[in-house]
Amino acid sequence: MPELPEMENYKKLLVEKIKDNPITAVEVNREKSINTSVDSFRSKVGGSKIEDISRRAKYLLFHLDNGEILLLHLMLGGWMYYGTDEDKPDRTIQVKLSFGEKSLYFIGLRLGYLNIYSEKEIGYELQDLGPEPLDINFSLDRFLEITSSKRGKVKNTLVDQHFLSGIGNRYSDEVCWHAQINPNKQMNDLEIIEKTQLYQSIRHVLAEAIQYGGYMGTPLFKGDKSTGGFLNYFKVYNREGESCQRCGAILLRQEVSSRKTFYCPNCQK
Ligand SMILES: [Zn+2]
Incomplete structure (x- = not known):
């Protein structure tokens, strides 16, 4: 999606x-x-x-x-x-x-x-949607505030549209990989430093994906060279069995609450 x-x-x-x-x-x-x-x-x-x-x-x-x-x-x-x-x-x-x-x-x-x-x-x-992660007003303080009492797995939290807007199955995996956090980890087990990294990774991954045109596999118009450019930049999504680009371990695929989830079992703690 x-x-x-x-x-x-x-x-x-x-x-x-x-x-x-x-x-x-x-x-x-x-x-x-x-x-x-x-x-x-x-x-x-x-x-x-x-x-x-x-x-x-x-x-x-x-x-x-x-x-x-x-x-x-x-x-x-x-x-x-x-x-x-x-x-x-x-x-x-x-x-x-x-x-x-x-x-x-x-x-x-x-x-x-x-x-x-x-x-x-x-x-x-649109009233039930959570904040836009790339909004300039969406500060680290705000993120720490909305995660302070948040429970459940990191993966499920990231894709929850009431919590945060716009992240789905693919970018939640990319964000977790970038933040070196295991998607199965419980939100309330994250240290402040990990939440800070998560916030920075959300902003970084989404901004980079926009910059490279996202992952849609078909051009929007004849001669469109930008749409889909991010397909080559996925680090974990659909890369089960490949080597982690950070540590070399074999990437795994797992169902997290019936969602396809890809991660590195070695460097995502
Ligand atoms: Zn790794």
Whole structure:
């Protein structure tokens, strides 16, 4: 499932492509991918402009100039493509927003969705999300505060969206490897120095993943060289049986509360 860096990468690239362009056509091929009738969706979205695109946790928010907001969650298997009917991938399209010649195609939205909300409704939808880990106001003190009474395994805590926004299965493993902390360790067993390292690793890993374009395996548009650049930089995720880049030990795969988890049994304490 795309996590914070993948959605941030999409946001940065899409702002350059579609911001302030009028939506000239709306096509919905799967009504379950939206939260209203196709007619209502088309009348609200068609003819409007995307004034801005923002990200919250693993969501993208397309802010329309009529005050409505499209809330995208790709969930498992969802992705996007921006281009023409000629160069688009040969895949089923659930929703298509056209901007003149070019369109934004939403693909693989089976569990994912592109819902429409008012400003007020969107606040309600997103109200339970924890802080953004890369927010400048998200300080070490704040992190120590929210972890002070936190129980449960480190892995489960990192992916808990009420605790912290945007980290999922892949980056939680990368963060634990970077921090040299075993993902099975209990939060309340972490020393202050380990929590400090965890905080720094969260910020470092996510920032680096954004810098390299996240891990989505398909380009957003023809000639897109940045999306997916982080695929080569994963240290542990899906690397079971390979040598740890830090200590040389063989990386393990384990289920932690039924989540696939990869770590080094030697240098992650
Ligand atoms: Zn190691």
